[in-house]
Amino acid sequence: MTGSEESPSFRLAYVPGVTPAKWVKVWNERLPGIPLTLIQAPAAEAPELLRAGDADVGLVRLPVDRTFFSAIPLYTETTVVVVPKDHLITAADEVTLADLADEVLFHPLDDVFDWDGPPGEPAFERPATTPDAIELVAANVGLLVVPQSLARLYHRRDITYRPVIDAPQSSVALSWPEKATTDLVEDFIGIVRGRTANSTRGRTPEKATAEQQRKRPEQGGAGQKKPTSAKPGGARSGGAKAAGRTARGRAGSGGGKPAKRGKPRRRS
Structure with missing residues (x-):
């Protein structure tokens, strides 16, 4: 370099x-x-x-x-509505857009949803950012619809959120x-x-190539047995000696000494 x-x-x-x-x-x-x-x-x-x-x-x-x-x-992401902690909506586990029809809903300039305006009553002005809208929700001025990750990111002790089951998603x-x-x-x-x-x-x-090259010798060594080295003629001479011992053992099992021959019979 x-x-x-x-x-x-x-x-x-x-x-x-x-x-x-x-x-x-x-x-x-x-x-x-x-x-x-x-x-x-x-x-x-x-x-x-x-x-x-x-x-x-x-x-x-x-x-x-x-x-x-x-x-x-x-x-x-799941879409949620951010509300003050004492809001009536908190009594439900989830809500619909129809449940928000009478609420003031903020539409910040950095809204991530592709809609002309949120449902419900529009606010007098649009907050510049989502954090600004969160501040207004905490002040009990209105509500905010956002992806759940943003509700978690800007969470405060005085606000909470509920899923909106029929809202747009991000x-x-x-x-x-x-x-x-x-x-x-x-x-x-x-x-x-x-x-x-x-x-x-x-x-x-x-x-990828370097990884494969590092693995090849390892895989080859693990998958193959090393050939056993032997001295020249070692295996054959050992086998011949063993065969000789076996042959002698069989010959010796007959008695070791030659059998005695009897006297010839006379012809009458």
């Missing part, structure tokens, strides 16, 4: 509510020489971060522009520019998909 070349690194963008810690841990275990940098970005800005080349991959909310990005859907995906599918991107795809370290899919070709 020349002095002008940069050390390899990997940049992962992720949106609020997504927890990449488990995948980052696996990355650090498998590729300790390549640092992974985390970049948190608002849901609306994450795709542009990838498009500009400021991140290698992103954990984003769908939809994304599939003419430019590749995307692997990971999971779909899906999270691993996404990256299709034309920028590098070896490191393939490595991270393999980690997210749960492939083992020994899998050649989703890994750089150099790593």
Whole structure:
């Protein structure tokens, strides 16, 4: 490596509510020489971060522009309504959009749902961010519909939430520019998909080849027995001696001394 070349690194963008810690841990275990940098970005800005080349991959909310990005859907979140802890809605285990028709519902500017406006009564103005809307819910001004991960992320002691069974849902995906599918991107795809370290899919070709070369002599040595070395003629001479002993043993079993011959009879 020349002095002008940069050390390899990997940049992962992720949106609020997504927890990449488990995948980052696996990355650090498998590729300790390549640092992974985390970049948190608002849901609306994450795709542009990838498009500009400021991140290698992103954990984003769908939809994304599939003419430019590749995307692997990971999971779909439960949608909940965030309410003050003493609100009447807390008496139910789950609610519907119809149950929210008479409530003031906030529609923050960073809302992740693809709808023109939430159900219920609109607020006088739209909060700038979801955390701002959470503050207004805590002040008992109105309610907020969000993915469950955001309700957990911005949780407070004076608020709670309930599932909304017929509300739109938000899906999270691993996404990256299709034309920028590098070896490191393939490595991270393999980690997210749960492939083992020994899998050649989703890994750089150099790593896979090196791994196979390390395994071949080990597998060959374990599966084959080493030939037994013998002195020249050792096995044959040993067998001949054994055969000779057996032959002598059989001859000796007849008595060892020659049998006596009797006197010839006279002819009458």
